[in-house]
Amino acid sequence: MSEIVMKIHNNCSELFRQRDWKALHDMLDSASPGRDSDERGQIAHWRASALSAEGRHDEAIDVLRGIQSDCRCRSTVSKHIAENLRRLGREMEAIEELKNAPIADEWDRFRALALDAKYVFAHLLASNGLEVDKAILDDIPDGYIHITDRGHRISKSDLMDLISGKKKSSI
The missing domain is CATH 1.25.40 (Serine Threonine Protein Phosphatase 5, Tetratricopeptide repeat)
Structure with a gap:
């Protein structure tokens, strides 16, 4: 820097x-x-x-x-756009934003940032009752902790609870 x-x-x-x-x-x-x-x-x-x-x-x-x-990492910008869209109640647009983000292209160069975008994508899908592809979940390590832009910590296990219906959205 x-x-x-x-x-x-x-x-x-x-x-x-x-x-x-x-x-x-x-x-x-x-x-x-x-x-x-x-x-x-x-x-x-x-x-x-x-x-x-x-x-x-x-x-x-x-x-x-x-x-x-x-x-350099457009996926992280897409993640921030999606977070703002979600706050506006435009969750489907937020999902589309992340669906179109170059996460796979940036995975090797910016793994931590791409992983963070992938987690938010999975969380948005799950919190809207949509299926989360197993390949997305497989890329998220079991011990992964996502820190929201508001400073809240949520884990992969929280995401799995959301998917199974045991928990409500936490982002």
Whole structure:
């Protein structure tokens, strides 16, 4: 990570924890548009995260769609778009977003991020009463823990309980 990208990350991380949305957006405005794709990606990530935390999900989706083609791991961007769509009650669109994400193409290069997107995809399918393909479940390790963008921890066993009907959605 470049020094500027690291500085953006550190400053935004602190402002995000403080929930100081005005200061965070002001800082991002001063860093925009960014000199390269890494800076633009970091700016867009924090902007979308702040917008989502503020409940401005449509705006977060617009920001994420605007940088999706520039990102090295497009699956993680699709996952964030899907999370925002779900919060808007547009779960089928969220499923389609992840169904079309390049998870398989990015599996070898970005396994942890692709796995996270695959978990959210499986969870969305299960929470909407749709079948989760066994191949998807086989790719998720038994001890896997997903940390939601809201900081909640859910496991593969939670997903399996959701699929079997023992538990309600937890994302």
